[in-house]
Amino acid sequence: MNRLPTCCAPLLHHWPLPRPVPGAILVSCPFDPALLASDDFARAGIEQTASLQRSVAKRQAEYLAGRVCARAALMQLDGRDYVPGTDEDRAPIWPVGICGSITHGKGWAAAVVARSSDCQGLGLDQECLLSDERAERLAREILTEAELQRMDPSQVGLTVTLTFSLKESLFKALYPIVKQRFYFEHAEVLEWSADGHARLRLLTDLSAQWHHGRELEGQFCLQDDQLLSLVSV
Incomplete structure (x- = not known):
């Protein structure tokens, strides 16, 4: 119907x-x-x-x-x-x-x-914004050591939620291309800005094209407590 x-x-x-x-x-x-x-x-x-x-x-x-x-x-x-x-x-x-x-x-x-x-690929992910308390508990499962060191202590909830979401979007964008699973530790968010722009880097070799050190652009928006991120290839 x-x-x-x-x-x-x-x-x-x-x-x-x-x-x-x-x-x-x-x-x-x-x-x-x-x-x-x-x-x-x-x-x-x-x-x-x-x-x-x-x-x-x-x-x-x-x-x-x-x-x-x-x-x-x-x-x-x-x-x-x-x-x-x-x-x-x-x-x-x-x-x-x-x-x-x-x-x-x-x-x-x-x-x-x-x-x-x-x-070549699109990855879209939506997440509810984590509280700072919950984000603190989850941070080491989602962020690399370098990401933890770069994190602003006044933006823990947003940073952890955004990092999780961008890495989910990255996986959704690349998995159909490389047909290889990868996890939170295999990518890092190098930087992000309040205007919704972000930059990510692969920390593993997925294919000849998608190799360690390859950087990609991401973007996001925040509406109330809902965060939406996108990685397009």
Whole structure:
């Protein structure tokens, strides 16, 4: 039927990040798992797999909202009606010639897509801003020693949340290209600024092109307590 699920608010076709990515389309929507209806998958025309049927309402609503955003972004990009499936590695399956990324957090989901001729890879990640107390506890799991030394003690919550999010976005952007998993210790955020710009560096060899020392640009925005980051290749 391809109608909006009951759990999803109207879609937003916008670009909340500070720097446009030529050729990329971003669609987002708020969602509420408490409003999930039994026929929402059918209403949206999205397959409900057996594992999704067994999952809690929060997971079902997240999946639905993310896929609805992805379909709308693809429709705007080139007019195709396509819902990304899920690969064995849990990554979305995009059409040939398309790269994209889906993210969802507390009551909000988004997807970004582009033609492969415009972007090699896209990584989008949304996180709730950590409190300074929780960020202090998690810092050593997420930040390298160099990142810890550079951290401003007055911005612990923001720095740890942003570092986590940018590294997630980096993974989402590069994994479909290199097909090799890497972790928080394999990249570092060299710098970031309040205007939403960031720079990252790989600390491991993933391929001949994506090697130790390779630097990439990232960007982010903060809306209330929600942080959104993007790495585009």
